[in-house]
Amino acid sequence: MEVFLATPRGFCAGVVRAIDVVDLALEKYGPPVYVKHEIVHNPYVVETLEAKGSITVQDVDEIPPNSVVVFSAHGSPPEDFKKAKERGLKVIDATCPLVTKVHNEARKYAKEGQKILLVGHPGHQEVMGTMGQASMELVDEREEINLPDWDPSTPVAVLTQTTLSVMDTARAVEEIRERFPNARIKNDICYATTNRQVAVKQLAAKSDLVLVIGAQQSSNCSRLRDVAEANGVPAFLINGANDLDGLPLDGVQRIGIISGASTPELLVEQVVKALKPEKVTTISSAAEDITFVLPREFRNTSSDRVRDQTMI
Ligand code: SF4
Structure with a gap:
């Protein structure tokens, strides 16, 4: 065979960064470090970090006041940052910079008065984080495309979840373009x-x-x-x-x-x-050499840090 x-x-670079953030938080603040949502969607990674002292929770309300929490790579809605502040939590945000870019786009388009369509999967953590940034409608590219009953001349901006099928998303975007010919299309698949x-x-x-x-x-x-x-x-x-x-x-x-x-x-x-x-x-098929800078508070401590892909 x-x-x-x-x-x-x-x-990917976003996952390496997110795991590094939890490791560095554990080194700097000591366990326990809470992680809101699985830091990345892999049980081996989550269990390895938990063995070092991280505690994974699904909701900010589960975290004891004044604790340290890392928000996962998938991104979080502003509501979670607000709740964390109310509980006196120290938040370290491990959101992938490419997801943060989508959040920024959403807020920008909303400010400009555009209606927003997000192509993505209901219930996915990244979608929940993005939908919290501004008012928008979700389109699931795996289903029959149901578009809102807006006038075809409506100024529409289209964003996408970063982890979708390139082909299915292209089909969905085509349908959106047919209905809203002036739609501003952003392909956010990373x-x-x-x-x-x-x-x-x-x-x-x-x-x-x-x-x-x-x-x-x-x-x-x-x-x-x-x-x-x-x-x-x-x-x-x-x-x-x-x-x-x-x-x-x-x-x-x-x-x-x-x-x-x-x-x-x-x-x-x-x-x-x-x-x-x-x-x-x-x-x-392609060479990858992308890396993302760490959150500001860890930048000096980790300049020589190189993650070995065989470990986590
Ligand atoms: S957006 Fe892409 S690069 Fe960032 S964490 Fe997700 S898969 Fe990785």
Whole structure:
């Protein structure tokens, strides 16, 4: 059996930054450091940080007054910052800068008097954070597109969740453009999502079956599975090597492997090892060298900090 490994895969710059923020907060303030929402959507990452002293909560109300809290990479609505202030919490914001950019766009368009459509998934943490920034309507690109009953001449601005399927979003945007010809369209799907979807397409062309390593609740991992399937191969989203049992791998000669933006490389290595392939071939589609600066309070302490992707 041959394994094809997609590159780029695994951690994006926003995830590296968010994990570093929790680590640095633990070093600076000592445990416990609360984390509102899973810092990134991967249980291995969350459990590893919890073993060091972080405590994950879903709501600011669960955090004892005067504690330290890190807000997750997905972004948070202003309401959460307000609640944190009322409880006397020290907030360290690990929102990915590319999500913050979408928040800024939303507030800008609202100020300019534009109606906003957000293409994204109901209930996803990033969508909740973005929808809190200004009044907007949500469009789920996976469903039949239902647009608000606004006049076609309405000034409309379109934003997108950062982790959507590039193809499905393009279709949704086309429908929006047909209804609102003057719509201002912002494609906010991030570089990491885009690059991994290009990579999984190439992988699908070479493989009989694709394994996406990552968590079920990770939007960008789920989209990688969808893209592989849309390109004609069976694809499975698994947490790691323990999930290989029960997969239809008997007789499969070419297995493609990719991981989402929140998946540690260690989990990929464990899957490859468990498969015991005769050959491993890397399929490269793009080089990534993006890094994001840390929040101001940690910038001096971490200039020489380089995260090893095999660890977290
Ligand atoms: S997937 Fe994209 S938007 Fe999300 S944390 Fe990574 S770089 Fe930022």
